[in-house]
Every structure is written in C-alpha cells, then in structure tokens.
Amino acid sequence: xxxxxxxxxxxYWFGLRLALSACLTFAAATVAGAQNAGSVTKLVVVVDxxxxxxxxxxxxxxxxxxxxxxxxxxxxxxxxxxxxxxxxPVGLAASDRQMxxxxxxxxxxxxEAIDAAExxxxxxxxxxxxxxxxxxxxxxxxxxxxxGALSTEGASxxxxxxxxxxxxxxxxxxxxx
Amino acid sequence: xxxxxxxxxxxxRLFGLRPTQGPVLLCCLAAGLVWASxxxxxxxxxxxxxxxxxxxxxxxxxYGTSSFIxxxxxxxxxxxxxxxxxxxPDSTRxxxxxxxxxxxxxxxxTSGTYTELGQLSFHCSCVGTVGSGGDSQCVAHLKLExxxxxxxxxxxxxxxxxxxxxxxxxQQNPQRLRPTAVVVSGxxxxxxxxxxKRIPVVQPATAAAGR
Numbered sequence: 001x002x003x004x005x006x007x008x009x010x011x012y013w014f015g016l017r018l019a020l021s022a023c024l025t026f027a028a029a030t031v032a033g034a035q036n037a038g039s040v041t042k043l044v045v046v047v048d049x050x051x052x053x054x055x056x057x058x059x060x061x062x063x064x065x066x067x068x069x070x071x072x073x074x075x076x077x078x079x080x081x082x083x084x085x086x087x088x089p090v091g092l093a094a095s096d097r098q099m100x101x102x103x104x105x106x107x108x109x110x111x112e113a114i115d116a117a118e119x120x121x122x123x124x125x126x127x128x129x130x131x132x133x134x135x136x137x138x139x140x141x142x143x144x145x146x147x148g149a150l151s152t153e154g155a156s157x158x159x160x161x162x163x164x165x166x167x168x169x170x171x172x173x174x175x176x177x
Numbered sequence: 178x179x180x181x182x183x184x185x186x187x188x189x190r191l192f193g194l195r196p197t198q199g200p201v202l203l204c205c206l207a208a209g210l211v212w213a214s215x216x217x218x219x220x221x222x223x224x225x226x227x228x229x230x231x232x233x234x235x236x237x238x239x240y241g242t243s244s245f246i247x248x249x250x251x252x253x254x255x256x257x258x259x260x261x262x263x264x265x266p267d268s269t270r271x272x273x274x275x276x277x278x279x280x281x282x283x284x285x286x287t288s289g290t291y292t293e294l295g296q297l298s299f300h301c302s303c304v305g306t307v308g309s310g311g312d313s314q315c316v317a318h319l320k321l322e323x324x325x326x327x328x329x330x331x332x333x334x335x336x337x338x339x340x341x342x343x344x345x346x347x348q349q350n351p352q353r354l355r356p357t358a359v360v361v362s363g364x365x366x367x368x369x370x371x372x373x374k375r376i377p378v379v380q381p382a383t384a385a386a387g388r
Binding site: 039040041042043060063064065067068069078081082084085086088089115118119121123124125127128129132136139166169170171172173174175 | 220221222223224225226227228229231232233234238240242244246247248252253254255276277278280282298301302304305306307308309317
C-alpha cells in the first residue's frame, strides 16, 4: 500500500527534484550575490593618458577640464581664486575667460540639481540611467556653448591646453579581464 | 518502523542520487553561479578620472581637484563619493570630498612635490560597492621648488583670505618673485627663480571643501 503511495507518480518525484534543483540554483546565485555585495569591486586603469594620450577622446578631456575648473554661478572668493589659478595656464583673454566661467557656473548649477535628484531617486536602474543621460547632456551643452562662443584665439588656446595637457592627467578605469 | 521506512524511502527518492543525477545537481549549482556572474558580465565599467594641481597667481596656495565621470553601461550606479587628498612634501594631507568632484587647498610653504589623489566609490546595482583610484593609480604631481617667505601668513586662518588679499600683498611686496611653470616629464614643475631655500613649515589649517 505504502509502496504504491510512494510510487504514485513519477511526475510527482520529477517535479519535486526540479523544485529542489531550482532552490539550489537560487541559493547559489544568492550566495554569490551576497559575496559581491560584501566586497568592493576594484576598478583598474585600462587607459592611462600619461602614457597614451591619443586614447583619451577629446570630448572626455573637455568634460573633465570643465568639471575641474567649474565654480558656482555666484562663486565664493576661494572659488574665484581657485578657478583663476586653474585657468591661468590656458592663456585666455579676459572676455573669453568671463564667458567661460559664466557658462561653467550654469553647468555646475545643472549638475548639482542632477546630483540632488539622484540622491533622492528611488535607485531604479531606469531612473539612474535617465539622470546619467541628463548629466552627460549638461556637460556636452557647456562644451558646445563655450567652444562656440570663444574667440578664434581662445578656442585654439583651449584646444591646445585640453588636448596637450589635460589628456595626460586622465585615466580611464574598467574591470580586469 | 513503518514511518522510518517511509522517511528513508522519501529521502532516497528525493536525495538518493543515481549516477546520472549527481552531475545534474552540480550543474544546477554551477548554473546558479553563472546566473550571478552574468550580472557582472552585462556591466561594462567605464569610469574616468582627472586630477589637477594648480598654484595661485601669488604663489601662496596650492589647489587640487579630482573629478570623475561615469560612462559605464549596464547597471544602475548611485551613491557616488569622491575623496580628494592633497599631500604636501612634508606628508601633511588635506582632504576634500563631494559627489563626483572634490577640491583641496593647501598653503604653499614647503618646497617639493605636491601630490593630488582622487578616489571614488559608488554603489552598483549588479556588483555592490565599487571603488577606483588609490595611492598607486589616480594621482597628479606638482613639483614646487623655492619658497615664498614674504607672503606666508603666520596665522593659518588667514590662508582663507589669501586670494582676496593677493592684490594688496602684491603692492606691499613689489619685488616678490613670481613662480613660473614648466612641464617636465609629465610633472608640472613650478620654479621660483632666485629662491632655493627651504622655508619653515607652517602647520596648515585649511582643509578644503568639495563641490
């Protein structure tokens, strides 16, 4: 009788084993995920601008330089001094510099609003991706505006500095394969 | 006894592995690990950093900046935290922090190499905490030789006012030597002509603020 009960259905046992396998699979994945969450993934340098500046895109170099130099729209005296020191090597005329700092201030305002939105976001991949796109757009807009409004000499000087100097200070990180 | 037989039977049915079933379970475990690692595979990290060190026009202050741009594709990244550290030749560290940028400020009162370090950490929805940078990776150097004894502020608190008082100081010390910058072997070296002596170190008080 009992024997018959346990032999009720091969499909029943198959289903039970399948469920057990699924549980094991899920457990293994969870354990692996937990290990990832507990450790820190370290990124490594995949492109070093100091040795391979030609592998740093111009656009990326501009974005980094603008981020480094940007100050608020209403900058503090300390910000003005820092920005002045950072822009001095570029050799821009006063009018070009004024225009550039104004645009960088606008970019900074936009980026800080995006940063704040990111901190307040629900953390979903979609929301974070949207904010990343907005951040990139704000940087790109500043580059386009500044480069379009600079004098010919100013544009040339900025180009020389960003491509010749800034690129060498950039590193691109990725994961080791 | 009957119950024991039933249980044994149940256990052997469920866990009793026939020669062909062991590998199947192992495959399931492997599949789980692959499933987890696939999240990593679909994530393509692309984070770039830029560090810069500058000297103020009056040669009194060293500014450091670290910025990061995350162009990674795949998963959601949030909770960025940038730490910028400016290390003076006498190993004093000035730190600043921010979201994706960080600034540091130190008084220039010691000859030697100033080093800016930038470090970033953030949360990735696929792999957890991610870090980049470090002492051996993300650095910029500024080699300063000579000194500016005339313009140093004995009271470190006044360093904050260096920028605003620069023009006034300039008038007081018209013959003060201005630094000149040249790029040597990837290092930005700033030399102040005629000055080669090491000046006493003033304990810095200003740590920097990040953006």
